[in-house]
Amino acid sequence: MEYNKTKDIFYIMQILGHNNIKNTLRYTQLVNFEQDEYVCKAATTIRQASELIEVGYEYICEIDDAKLFRKRK
Numbered sequence: 766m767e768y769n770k771t772k773d774i775f776y777i778m779q780i781l782g783h784n785n786i787k788n789t790l791r792y793t794q795l796v797n798f799e800q801d802e803y804v805c806k807a808a809t810t811i812r813q814a815s816e817l818i819e820v821g822y823e824y825i826c827e828i829d830d831a832k833l834f835r836k837r838k
Contacts, residue, residue, distance in 0.1 A: 768793045770837075803835040 768777045778789040806822060808814040809831050818824070822834035 802838045804838055806834045806836075807831040808834065 767780065768774065771777070774786065774789060774793065777793065778786055781789055781792065783789045806817055808817055814824070814832050814834070817834045820836075822836045825833045825835055827833070
């Protein structure tokens with residue numbers, strides 16, 4: 766679950782106390798996140814984007830001059 770939040774495999778390896786990354790990869794593959802739900806927001810200014818990041822939204826991409834963000838429900 767923590768890997769899905771952080772996307773930092775080395776951080777997870779440290780938390781789990783693994784010496785070999787293969788062990789950590791094995792555990793991160795066990796959880797199925799296909800049913801994840803997100804709240805999506807768009808920002809058109811730097812201030813809006815900053816506010817979204819400060820409350821935990823993750824930047825996804827830019828479309829038509831709007832930056833798209835998402836946050837797990």
